[in-house]
Amino acid sequence: MAISRKVREQMNNSSWIRRMFEEGIELRKIHGPENVFDLSLGNPLLEPPAEFKDQLIRLANENTPGTHRYMPNGGFPEVRAQVAEVLAEESGTPFTDAEILMTVGAAGALNTILRSILDQDDEVVLIAPFFAEYVFYVEHQTGVAKHAGCDENWLPDIASLEAAIGQHTRAVIINSPNNPTGVIYPESSIAAVSEVIQRAEEKYGSEIYLISDEPYRKLIYTEAPYPFIFKHHPRSIVATSHSKDLGLAGERIGYIAVNPADTGKVDLLDALNFSLRTLGFVNAPALMQRVVSSIQRATVDIGIYRAKRDLLFGSLKKIGYDCVEPDGAFYVFPKTPIPDDEEFVAQLQKELVLVVPGIGFGTPGFFRASYCVDDWVIEGAIHGLEEAFKQANS
Numbered sequence: 486m487a488i489s490r491k492v493r494e495q496m497n498n499s500s501w502i503r504r505m506f507e508e509g510i511e512l513r514k515i516h517g518p519e520n521v522f523d524l525s526l527g528n529p530l531l532e533p534p535a536e537f538k539d540q541l542i543r544l545a546n547e548n549t550p551g552t553h554r555y556m557p558n559g560g561f562p563e564v565r566a567q568v569a570e571v572l573a574e575e576s577g578t579p580f581t582d583a584e585i586l587m588t589v590g591a592a593g594a595l596n597t598i599l600r601s602i603l604d605q606d607d608e609v610v611l612i613a614p615f616f617a618e619y620v621f622y623v624e625h626q627t628g629v630a631k632h633a634g635c636d637e638n639w640l641p642d643i644a645s646l647e648a649a650i651g652q653h654t655r656a657v658i659i660n661s662p663n664n665p666t667g668v669i670y671p672e673s674s675i676a677a678v679s680e681v682i683q684r685a686e687e688k689y690g691s692e693i694y695l696i697s698d699e700p701y702r703k704l705i706y707t708e709a710p711y712p713f714i715f716k717h718h719p720r721s722i723v724a725t726s727h728s729k730d731l732g733l734a735g736e737r738i739g740y741i742a743v744n745p746a747d748t749g750k751v752d753l754l755d756a757l758n759f760s761l762r763t764l765g766f767v768n769a770p771a772l773m774q775r776v777v778s779s780i781q782r783a784t785v786d787i788g789i790y791r792a793k794r795d796l797l798f799g800s801l802k803k804i805g806y807d808c809v810e811p812d813g814a815f816y817v818f819p820k821t822p823i824p825d826d827e828e829f830v831a832q833l834q835k836e837l838v839l840v841v842p843g844i845g846f847g848t849p850g851f852f853r854a855s856y857c858v859d860d861w862v863i864e865g866a867i868h869g870l871e872e873a874f875k876q877a878n879s
């Protein structure tokens with residue numbers, strides 16, 4: 486009884502993650518790490534772009550006093566201004582430093598937002614398939630997670646979203662490009678989600694935030710411009726990070742952008758600053774704020790991820806898997822050839838291929854395979870993916 490009942494329950498609910506991890510270690514011990522093809526993790530493979538190191542060295546050699554001290558909770562004003570300038574340019578929405586808060590990654594951003602808007606048992610609607618950690622973030626911040634679904638192209642199912650929103654809904658979280666499907670929501674989906682939210686606000690006399698989690702926003706393999714949420718719903722907030730686009734997952738740096746058109750933004754920004762402080766983040770890492778502010782237009786080499794996408798997605802299609810082509814992020818989410826995704830994932834394990842069952846994303850009957858791995862891992866996995874598919878269909 487030494488730990489919280491709630492945390493114990495949450496750990497039990499996600500015990501399959503630890504199980505998979507442990508089984509992976511065991512397989513590597515038995516067969517050698519070079520014979521195990523691990524597509525289960527979303528750990529960015531690519532090193533940060535050259536500009537990152539240049540800026541890091543430049544800043545390390547600067548002797549400006551005070552740069553390692555506390556600062557306003559939302560971050561250095563000049564850093565926020567630089568982030569605002571680039572985001573304004575990219576989104577066409579006029580951001581200033583006031584609407585940007587630097588955070589400890591996208592995870593820190595989401596927890597800060599949820600802590601700031603949720604009262605006990607307020608509801609947050611997640612659109613399945615979703616990043617599994619959302620449920621824990623919502624519960625940690627005293628909320629209750631509700632699920633809506635997607636259509637066959639992994640776009641929000643508007644009728645199910647409408648049914649999932651109720652009197653106690655405080656937010657809807659969307660994630661595009663999506664983990665686990667890699668799908669990018671088009672403008673029409675964002676408009677439709679926003680309309681449902683606005684209808685619900687009128688019906689219940691409530692205020693509902695649209696939260697867009699965008700850590701993969703710059704990992705996009707199409708030419709089409711990225712559809713931002715800001716013009717669709719005034720109460721909208723972006724949570725993002727440089728974990729993937731600059732390959733800085735371990736440095737824990739991201740930001741929150743609050744829609745400048747939100748009439749309640751002064752209160753919201755006060756609450757976000759307060760939550761950043763009292764959740765114990767206090768502020769995002771000082772050195773990383775200063776580094777990323779000067780390389781906002783840089784990214785890792787997206788072409789490398791695109792080639793890996795083509796290799797894995799192309800191979801899966803050739804084998805016969807039913808799978809929607811991902812336009813972003815670094816995951817594919819094919820249908821399992823048997824209904825039980827956990828059983829199929831176990832079959833793949835016998836072929837020394839590690840992937841994540843769809844149940845972990847609120848969507849059984851599918852599996853997630855990551856292609857942010859070396860090519861030999863993808864190439865090695867293809868044989869096992871083919872064998873397991875054949876066996877399932879025999």
Ligand SMILES: Cc1ncc(COP(=O)(O)O)c(C=O)c1O
Nearest residue numbers: 527590591592593616664726728
């Ligand atoms: C959809 C999604 N949101 C948030 C995060 C957390 O990102 P960060 O490392 O920036 O906290 C991840 C990490 O994999 C993710 O996939």
